[in-house]
Amino acid sequence: MAVYYQQEKQMFTLQTAHTTYQMKVDGFGFLLHLYYGRKIAGDVDYLLTYYDRGFSGNPSDAGEDRTYSMDVLPQEYPGIGTGDYRSSALIIRNEDESECCDLRYVSHEIRKGKYGLKGLPAVYAGEEEAETLEILMEDAVSKVQVQLLYGVLEKDDIITRSARIINQGENRVVVEKAASACLDFVAGKYDMVSFYGRHAMERNFQRMEIAHGNYVIGSRRGISSHQYNPAVIIADKGTTEDTGSCYGMVLVYSGSFLCEAEKDQYNQTRVMMGLQSDFFHYPLEKEEELVIPETILCYSGEGFGKLSRQYHKCIREHVCRGRYRDRTRPVLINSWEAAYFKFNGETILNLAREAAGLGIDMVVMDDGWFGKRDDDNSGLGDWQVNEAKLGCSLGELTGKINDLGLKFGIWMEPEMISEDSALYREHPDWVIQIPGRKPVRARNQLALDFSRAEVRDYVFDQICSVLDQGKIEYIKWDINRSLTDIYSLEKNQGKVTYDYVLGVYDFLEKLIQKYPDILIEGCCGGGGRFDAGMMYYAPQIWCSDNTDALDRIRIQYGTSFFYPVSTVGSHVSAVPNHQTGRSVSLHTRGVTAMAGTFGYELDPQKLSEEEKKEVRDQICQYKKYAELIRRGEYYRLSDPYKEPFAAWMFASEDKSQALVNVVMLEVHGNTLVEYVKLKGLLPDEVYEEANTGKCYYGSALMEAGIPLPAEMGEYLAYQIEFKRKDR
């Protein structure tokens, strides 16, 4: 059992293998947060303290007791207007325009299994793997009810939180802001780790103190964004990669989000994750409800590394779905950096011919195969194969590719439209734009209103008729701009951003139901929608448009804090690199791309015979380790922002095999020798290094480390395999 309720104290305790989460209903019906962290025994309601605090109001229920104030007490889901002046998890505007929502406990239910969320992706688990706690709260005046949902995956040390807001009153209310999770800490000094970035340079690590005031990150772009990933860590001051306490909050949502951290007047800390409040004013008529996307919470008492591994497992096994969830992914070659828009069927076939000789499994035809699309100024929305450009039908092309022994995949961007397209000429009203204003363009394109079912249905039919033309086994689902001009015909405008995301999910759900065998790779100008929400539909996502191995090391380092390697789309591309102009060796590019789904993004015809041989060997090497990489436990062995080398390793679950990957970031005269310490091995077991046959104790590899080769050359890379010796 993972969820416990003590009737006499009205106390809820959630227990996972190594963590405890506790809260209680107080005498007035407020739901107070007590504790989240390393596993503890007993009740900790003694942590609540009561003093008369000037300028902190007291609810009328408290009578003359001036020591009871919502401005000070730790809460599970603080609503606005209760005397708590900190940021609210929920803001409701009532029919009379007042902003108030005073939530009190009504009832609760504990059941087996994990709750699901209508229309939204969420962590899923078997009946025996999880328990659900649902606490019903209500505002007595407006009759707005909130079901607070807690999912407890005991073995995995995961607690999920979400909320369902239901208008049980007679009058319409507007949800102005809603979080899915709030964590109130009465004590402690914390840092927040977040992952900021930009197009082609996503998920840079940033650690900063949560100081007095509010620190806010989020997205107003309608996509989760390149700029801030919807996932953060709250860490004790001293927490490191391998020691100390930290908490993760990962939002399972692909649209605009808001994450707030606040240190209050009494040095208490509140962190919240949920929906962005800008461009969001969600009306609820009588009996209507709104479901808030889920946040996955996780605690580690052993630093960031353990936190990451817990998230990796959770996302791999309880978020990603479908045929490819547990399968080795195909090694693919993508036409984008090989040919951009300049290709025909023969170009793709040539890629396939070369790929077949190299041991590649799949050819992906990227942007440019449909409508009038010879550059990025036209054609989006016209999902009809341009047979004149290809010189053949899609069926013929896929057939020929299959005959070469390769699978075929295709790129698409269903949410978008070019003004220069037949679809736009026919349906200019399907675009997201404000009547009377000229919409903001980005990449010279506009967004379709995916919040409208008729728009989605039309595009869905077009896409299906393409998919039905040949054996298509992979889709790269792209979106290449953020939303602006938020407006939808026939709809309340405050709903658009949320309904858009649910529209995308609805489309994707229908697609995977209809084509369960197709592997979907998400993409958004690379990693602009790299989030757990998309992973529910697309078990891998193109991590960044930046394929430079050196930049990728940092991007993939940041990505690894939450997302498993099996979700990270990563390819070897040509040099000089198209995004940076930098040249690094094929080997280094390969080692870096192997910290992902692995594939190629270049024209093999331009490779020398020697390079082709190297690619062939590289693919063999990857295939040898593919399962270890996909399922193995991932350890960061260095911080590439601070150390002169980047190193990471994969260890099999039974600790019998490990693969250490190293890329040297600096080289100097009279060079220094660097040492790397391994992690996650069994200390008392002996491990043999595959190449040299040298044997080491696990403890020596982990405590003393191994010297890295001090060779001449820039950005040299190494893969070192260790195998546990049989006793």
Ligand code: GLA
């Ligand atoms: C985006 C993607 C690229 C490529 C182009 C095609 O930028 O991230 O990989 O597919 O679109 O236009």
